[in-house]
Amino acid sequence: MLNVRNVTKEYEPGKKALKSFSMSIPAKGIFALIGRNGAGKTTLIRILATQMALTAGSADLNGLNVIKDADELREIIACVPQEGRAVGWLTPRQFVVSYLMWRGFTRKDATARFEKVLKELNINRYADTLNRLLSGGTKRKVLVGMVMSSEAKVLFLDEPTTGLDPISRHELWNTLMKLKKDHFIFLTTHYLEEAEVLADNIGIIEDGRLMALGTISDLRRKVKYPYSIKILSDKRFTKPKKGDIIKGVDGHYQIVTTEKEARRISRQLIDKKVRFSMNPLTLDDIFYYIVKKPIAEENYVNEEEHY
Amino acid sequence: MSMKRSIISQLIASIMVNAIYAMVNYPIVLVSTILAPFSLLIVIAFVSHGALTPIAIGGALIMTMVSSGTSMQQDLSHLKNDFKVQDMVVSSPTRAWVYLLGMSLSEIIYSLPALIVLSILAAIYLHTGVLGYITIIAVMLIMFAFASSLGFLLSTLSSDIVQSWAFSGIVSTILSALPPVYYPITYIPQPFQYLAYLSPATYAAQIVQNVTGLTSFNSGAIALDWVVIIAITIITLFIAIKKSKWRED
Numbered sequence: 263m264l265n266v267r268n269v270t271k272e273y274e275p276g277k278k279a280l281k282s283f284s285m286s287i288p289a290k291g292i293f294a295l296i297g298r299n300g301a302g303k304t305t306l307i308r309i310l311a312t313q314m315a316l317t318a319g320s321a322d323l324n325g326l327n328v329i330k331d332a333d334e335l336r337e338i339i340a341c342v343p344q345e346g347r348a349v350g351w352l353t354p355r356q357f358v359v360s361y362l363m364w365r366g367f368t369r370k371d372a373t374a375r376f377e378k379v380l381k382e383l384n385i386n387r388y389a390d391t392l393n394r395l396l397s398g399g400t401k402r403k404v405l406v407g408m409v410m411s412s413e414a415k416v417l418f419l420d421e422p423t424t425g426l427d428p429i430s431r432h433e434l435w436n437t438l439m440k441l442k443k444d445h446f447i448f449l450t451t452h453y454l455e456e457a458e459v460l461a462d463n464i465g466i467i468e469d470g471r472l473m474a475l476g477t478i479s480d481l482r483r484k485v486k487y488p489y490s491i492k493i494l495s496d497k498r499f500t501k502p503k504k505g506d507i508i509k510g511v512d513g514h515y516q517i518v519t520t521e522k523e524a525r526r527i528s529r530q531l532i533d534k535k536v537r538f539s540m541n542p543l544t545l546d547d548i549f550y551y552i553v554k555k556p557i558a559e560e561n562y563v564n565e566e567e568h569y
Numbered sequence: 570m571s572m573k574r575s576i577i578s579q580l581i582a583s584i585m586v587n588a589i590y591a592m593v594n595y596p597i598v599l600v601s602t603i604l605a606p607f608s609l610l611i612v613i614a615f616v617s618h619g620a621l622t623p624i625a626i627g628g629a630l631i632m633t634m635v636s637s638g639t640s641m642q643q644d645l646s647h648l649k650n651d652f653k654v655q656d657m658v659v660s661s662p663t664r665a666w667v668y669l670l671g672m673s674l675s676e677i678i679y680s681l682p683a684l685i686v687l688s689i690l691a692a693i694y695l696h697t698g699v700l701g702y703i704t705i706i707a708v709m710l711i712m713f714a715f716a717s718s719l720g721f722l723l724s725t726l727s728s729d730i731v732q733s734w735a736f737s738g739i740v741s742t743i744l745s746a747l748p749p750v751y752y753p754i755t756y757i758p759q760p761f762q763y764l765a766y767l768s769p770a771t772y773a774a775q776i777v778q779n780v781t782g783l784t785s786f787n788s789g790a791i792a793l794d795w796v797v798i799i800a801i802t803i804i805t806l807f808i809a810i811k812k813s814k815w816r817e818d
């Protein structure tokens with residue numbers, strides 16, 4: 263189990279990156295922590311991966327406390343930091359073999375492990391090219407290869423797929439799906455789609471707080487309504503008989519509601535010549551719904567004065 | 570379930586990453602490390618018509634160790650801040666002391682080509698016995714311990730390359746511009762001699778100059794020199810261990 267209890271992190275007085283964050287999840291399969299930039303994902307991962315102290319609270323993984331039992335915990339973990347890069351003046355082979363030797367493998371074992379991962383990640387042809395000459399995506403793969411070639415059973419990956427092209431991303435997903443059979447992978451991402459494909463459990467973090475935790479279907483159930491109407495013109499909107507109104511990431515108001523109510527509202531909108539789009543809720547909508555509280559009553563407009 | 574880990578492998582990893590691969594992949598690095606100690610040495614030798622050559626060689630031996638040590642600061646900062654290698658290593662079974670010992674050994678390996686050339690020059694120009702050479706080596710190692718502790722301490726305080734440059738600018742002024750390692754301290758006009766004594770390298774240089782018979786000091790002064798360099802090394806090492814942050818706050 264991974265237990266996080268009321269973890270608070272204050273970088274500077276009054277500036278909290280984590281605010282009494284608590285969660286308890288099984289330490290197996292893939293856990294995806296989703297949140298916007300600045301939500302606190304890296305802060306949490308760095309605390310759990312024993313890189314950073316916490317201000318208050320406690321956390322343990324398989325009974326090992328991240329502070330008190332750090333040395334034991336370090337025996338079983340490996341981490342790809344968000345801004346981690348394969349050292350520029352080394353080749354992937356030199357870098358990964360050195361990493362494994364840092365972990366205490368002999369050169370021979372380290373080399374054998376690297377060879378295995380090379381094939382798996384499909385980066386054979388870059389094995390002996392200087393890292394600084396590799397594309398961003400390949401560099402990223404080298405780092406994932408680095409931790410997966412180790413003996414660590416717990417992998418912390420901070421945004422492993424950010425910046426990857428769609429094909430590389432899917433390749434990496436396949437790799438992670440295989441890895442999760444005998445690893446616990448704690449990853450962060452911006453993409454709900456990625457979490458849906460990979461994760462056994464998903465946590466949504468916003469402003470240092472856990473907003474939701476569960477499987478993707480648990481999260482879907484959090485939103486009671488299956489349809490979304492996005493008002494594209496800046497006209498105001500009507501209060502739906504059922505449903506919520508949220509302000510989406512692009513600043514457009516969005517009505518989430520039942521299918522029937524969505525049809526009714528859309529007919530009204532057509533009559534009033536308001537531009538809008540209507541869709542079944544996407545994963546992104548669910549994310550915004552969870553992260554952004556529905557807007558307050560006083561922002562609603564009465565039926566009479568709408569549009 | 571925990572595997573047997575080889576500390577030798579762990580040390581070699583630091584040496585490979587920070588020294589060997591840098592030289593193998595970028596041969597120009599090798600040229601620059603060999604040349605580094607000779608710039609001042611050559612100037613002093615020519616300007617003094619050879620009179621100061623032996624002193625300057627002794628000085629170059631000391632300064633090579635000092636700058637290998639302070640290179641720790643830049644190298645550790647670079648790996649920590651620009652590649653996040655230290656985060657990767659912290660989240661692994663590698664202990665802080667193993668990583669740091671490996672990195673400091675890598676600095677010596679990095680300077681090895683220069684040290685070999687300087688040693689040959691020392692054998693030719695410095696006339697001293699076995700005890701003299703042992704003394705020189707001891708001083709070199711103490712200065713290295715001092716400078717690398719200082720380098721490590723500063724690396725934990727710098728969070729990006731600009732800070733790291735600032736630190737190394739200050740350190741190199743205090744440790745290498747100020748002290749009279751390439752020439753006798755009497756060459757420095759009086760009030761500035763006191764300034765020179767702010768640098769530990771000054772004391773190290775006096776011991777080396779004394780043991781090679783190039784200048785002579787009374788035994789009380791030399792004893793004091795030893796006390797100063799050993800004390801400052803222990804203090805710096807102690808502060809480095811105490812203050813350094815393996816896990817960030």
Ligand SMILES: Nc1ncnc2c1ncn2[C@@H]1O[C@H](COP(=O)(O)OP(=O)(O)O)[C@@H](O)[C@H]1O
Nearest residue numbers: 273274279297298299300301302303304305306
């Ligand atoms: N070293 C730091 N010092 C001060 N504030 C920081 C530091 N690192 C992160 N923060 C702040 O903490 C918050 C969370 O950051 P982070 O954990 O990196 O978020 P995420 O990884 O979700 O993008 C942000 O507001 C960020 O500005």
Ligand SMILES: [Mg+2]
Nearest residue numbers: 303304305344
């Ligand atoms: Mg982050």
